[in-house]
Amino acid sequence: MSEKTKKPLRSAQWFGSDDKNGFMYRSWMKNQGIPDHQFKGKPVIGICNTWSELTPCNAHFRQIAEKVKQGVIEAGGVPVEFPVFSNGESNLRPTAMLTRNLASMDVEESIRGNPIDGVVLLVGCDKTTPALLMGAASCNLPTIVVSGGPMLNGKHKGQDIGSGTIVWQMHEQYKSGELSLHDFMGAEAGMSRSAGTCNTMGTASTMASMVEALGVSLPHNAAIPAVDSRRYVLAHMSGIQIVDMVEEDLTLSKILTPEAFHNAIRTNAAIGGSTNAVIHLKAIAQRIGVDLDLEDWQKYGREIPTLVNLQPSGQYLMEDFYYAGGLPAVLRRLGEAGKLDKETITVNGKTLWDNVKTAPCYNDDVIRTIDNPLVEQGGICILRGNLAPRGAVLKPSAATPELMKHKGRAVVFENLDHYKKRILDPALDIDADCIMVLKNCGPKGYPGMAEVGNMGLPPKLLKQGVTDMVRISDARMSGTAFGTVVLHVAPEAMELGPLAAVQDGDLIELDAQAGVLNLLITDEELEARLALLRETHVIVKTGGYLELYREHVLQADEGCDFDFLIGCRGADVPSHSH
Ligand code: FES
Numbered sequence: 001m002s003e004k005t006k007k008p009l010r011s012a013q014w015f016g017s018d019d020k021n022g023f024m025y026r027s028w029m030k031n032q033g034i035p036d037h038q039f040k041g042k043p044v045i046g047i048c049n050t051w052s053e054l055t056p057c058n059a060h061f062r063q064i065a066e067k068v069k070q071g072v073i074e075a076g077g078v079p080v081e082f083p084v085f086s087n088g089e090s091n092l093r094p095t096a097m098l099t100r101n102l103a104s105m106d107v108e109e110s111i112r113g114n115p116i117d118g119v120v121l122l123v124g125c126d127k128t129t130p131a132l133l134m135g136a137a138s139c140n141l142p143t144i145v146v147s148g149g150p151m152l153n154g155k156h157k158g159q160d161i162g163s164g165t166i167v168w169q170m171h172e173q174y175k176s177g178e179l180s181l182h183d184f185m186g187a188e189a190g191m192s193r194s195a196g197t198c199n200t201m202g203t204a205s206t207m208a209s210m211v212e213a214l215g216v217s218l219p220h221n222a223a224i225p226a227v228d229s230r231r232y233v234l235a236h237m238s239g240i241q242i243v244d245m246v247e248e249d250l251t252l253s254k255i256l257t258p259e260a261f262h263n264a265i266r267t268n269a270a271i272g273g274s275t276n277a278v279i280h281l282k283a284i285a286q287r288i289g290v291d292l293d294l295e296d297w298q299k300y301g302r303e304i305p306t307l308v309n310l311q312p313s314g315q316y317l318m319e320d321f322y323y324a325g326g327l328p329a330v331l332r333r334l335g336e337a338g339k340l341d342k343e344t345i346t347v348n349g350k351t352l353w354d355n356v357k358t359a360p361c362y363n364d365d366v367i368r369t370i371d372n373p374l375v376e377q378g379g380i381c382i383l384r385g386n387l388a389p390r391g392a393v394l395k396p397s398a399a400t401p402e403l404m405k406h407k408g409r410a411v412v413f414e415n416l417d418h419y420k421k422r423i424l425d426p427a428l429d430i431d432a433d434c435i436m437v438l439k440n441c442g443p444k445g446y447p448g449m450a451e452v453g454n455m456g457l458p459p460k461l462l463k464q465g466v467t468d469m470v471r472i473s474d475a476r477m478s479g480t481a482f483g484t485v486v487l488h489v490a491p492e493a494m495e496l497g498p499l500a501a502v503q504d505g506d507l508i509e510l511d512a513q514a515g516v517l518n519l520l521i522t523d524e525e526l527e528a529r530l531a532l533l534r535e536t537h538v539i540v541k542t543g544g545y546l547e548l549y550r551e552h553v554l555q556a557d558e559g560c561d562f563d564f565l566i567g568c569r570g571a572d573v574p575s576h577s578h
Pocket residue numbers: 057088089090124125126163196197198202204
């Protein structure tokens with residue numbers, strides 16, 4: 001045990017005894033060439049790695065892990081790297097969200113079952129961040145997060161182009177006939193020209209920012225580009241820091257307090273962050289025992305202005321964000337405006353405010369001032385009404401202001417296949433004032449709650465120059481997408497929430513400012529329709545993981561975690577005799 005250590009190392013339960021068990025635990029580890037003195041009271045630091053060539057956003061993580069190891073060794077610890085399930089957004093079908101909880105189980109059991117005193121989480125692509133934090137939160141060891149960093153700005157024909165966002169934009173232009181197939185395909189290589197995650201303020205950058213605002217990473221974790229040498233310095237310094245955290249017994253629950261989550265909600269508004277953060281923060285909070293509900297988004301986030309002028313809400317990309325000062329500059333502006341809890345503790349033992357109070361801003365167009373925001377009220381709108389009794393969300397910074405209050409005729413798609421067929425029908429009775437309603441894409445309906453809520457507009461309306469319409473679904477939306485899109489309607493259609501009862505021609509009323517989402521039919525009519533649906537409703541048994549998922553996944557307002565995974569189970573593990 002090192003002199004600074006205040007309580008016995010957890011790893012000593014494996015390596016600390018001179019009996020048969022200690023012999024066996026050490027002996028097998030020694031086959032890697034680890035000398036005997038490494039087992040004498042040095043903190044063992046697990047490096048939880050989501051590296052995978054099938055998760056391109058995390059494909060550079062072996063180099064990052066090496067830098068973390070250098071820091072751990074420099075600080076007197078013993079680094080041990082281990083792989084966990086890597087759920088990459090771009091390749092994994094039907095959606096990476098389907099396996100977020102599975103990955104979190106892998107992480108939790110890997111941490112608890114192994115001789116680890118502290119853990120470094122290497123995260124990047126969207127779901128890897130919440131999955132690893134959820135699993136680690138259920139164990140509550142000292143934990144630090146290192147994100148992989150965003151890709152460099154995309155480039156095409158002399159213009160900066162943003163991951164994902166440019167695909168949505170150019171595809172609409174292609175469908176409307178504005179853009180040739182050749183030009184559309186030409187952007188492909190230019191969009192992704194370095195290692196890293198999406199370079200827009202999509203879900204990956206949002207979650208990396210959430211991590212920094214929560215205080216579970218070192219400052220600047222969110223924005224340093226993946227290939228910038230300072231990303232490797234951050235990894236190295238995180239390796240040093242985790243050894244210190246073990247010595248100070250700075251566990252996750254001391255950092256992930258209710259106030260830290262409130263700061264994350266405020267930060268999400270200030271950065272114009274993804275709606276997916278609503279689901280992921282809830283799931284992480286539940287694992288560590290913090291009460292967080294949809295109303296907290298209204299209470300702490302709704303009044304916060306969007307300061308960060310990044311796509312998809314604004315103009316710039318993550319590289320510009322870092323050069324402008326990154327998240328510390330945003331947090332300083334929030335703090336100076338009295339919109340930050342300044343007392344929350346971070347991984348370096350300092351308060352969030354101590355870390356950012358002198359942070360410079362180098363570009364007031366990329367990071368706007370409080371007096372000149374991109375959007376006055378940037379937080380996520382929480383909607384309720386007879387169409388969403390357990391809530392729905394809308395991101396105002398990505399919406400068309402004139403559509404935020406709207407009444408329109410429903411055009412209903414029963415599921416994604418129905419949408420794909422029907423949307424191309426030139427005879428479809430739809431105009432720009434209609435409200436597109438997509439059912440059965442929620443947690444159980446899809447399953448996995450796919451990012452299809454920003455369903456493309458009908459080609460015939462695109463050709464007329466229509467650029468946005470109100471869309472409502474129980475699905476999620478990519479953080480890189482935009483539009484007046486109501487998401488996460490709960491309960492979902494597959495659970496026979498009221499969304500299941502919407503029919504073509506019904507009138508729907510949306511008032512985002514007032515938080516209202518209503519289906520304008522009588523209560524009796526709604527109940528009669530649902531009663532009819534109940535008579536024939538079945539959830540098909542599939543077997544395998546899919547069946548486990550459907551049986552245990554919670555609704556969007558509860559974070560889509562599995563019901564049996566909620567809570568912190570700690571890191572105690574029964575001793576094991578060989
Ligand atoms: Fe991995 Fe966007 S697809 S971060």
